[in-house]
């Protein structure tokens with residue numbers, strides 16, 4: 001995979017899967033913008049990429065804000081030229097089951113995962129359309145397909161991202177833009193380490209044929225492939241990267 005002529009924007013790139021994606025694309029030659037609401041991790045990531053000989057910039061961004069999308073995309077283009085890859089990865093969780101889920105929590109989760117994904121695609125489309133090419137990878141979850149007990153908002157948001165991905169793939173194909181999503185299984189990131197009990201982790205791993213969590217780099221590898229010209233005939237795909245969970 002060769003990203004030497006590519007300019008990539010990765011959201012939620014301050015840690016976890018987003019940071020691994022930024023590092024992967026940077027190491028493959030892309031100029032990378034690491035966008036996150038928490039700039040500390042994104043700045044460290046950008047320095048690491050530059051230290052390895054790559055090109056990277058950290059920018060503060062709240063993916064819920066349309067103005068932030070406009071500013072970050074404009075800044076990426078100003079620094080590196082036409083943006084060609086977008087990875088919609090930023091995310092968070094407010095657990096809760098259907099019966100008692102608070103409406104505000106439900107809408108907050110939808111806003112970060114689903115509405116922000118729409119905003120991102122709407123912002124980059126004119127840039128991609130003008131260049132006649134571009135690749136978008138949206139980070140969904142296996143829960144999009146199987147649901148999660150006590151994870152109603154998150155599962156709904158992630159399922160919504162799959163529908164949004166497929167609609168965008170159909171609509172944007174004529175402009176030379178490919179849109180795909182990945183559905184990770186349990187992945188060893190700060191979010192999971194902070195919020196998931198050992199008991200629940202053990203239960204989920206028992207349902208995972210490979211019997212372990214993914215490392216963030218294993219998710220990043222698939223995202224990089226889908227964003228690369230090696231995947232030039234792949235669009236509208238929802239690719240599970242789950243160790244066999246949900247076969």
Ligand SMILES: NC(=O)c1ccc[n+]([C@@H]2O[C@H](COP(=O)([O-])OP(=O)(O)OC[C@H]3O[C@@H](n4cnc5c(N)ncnc54)[C@H](O)[C@@H]3O)[C@@H](O)[C@H]2O)c1
Nearest residue numbers: 012014016017037062063089090091141184186187189191
């Ligand atoms: N870790 C897993 O097991 C797993 C499994 C399936 C899907 N996912 C998805 O992968 C993505 C990354 O997950 P992770 O585990 O690396 O999470 P993480 O919490 O470790 O990292 C998420 C990053 O997103 C940033 N972020 C959150 N809200 C933001 C906002 N409004 N604007 C800008 N940045 C924001 C955070 O600051 C953080 O740096 C998420 O979309 C998550 O739902 C993760």
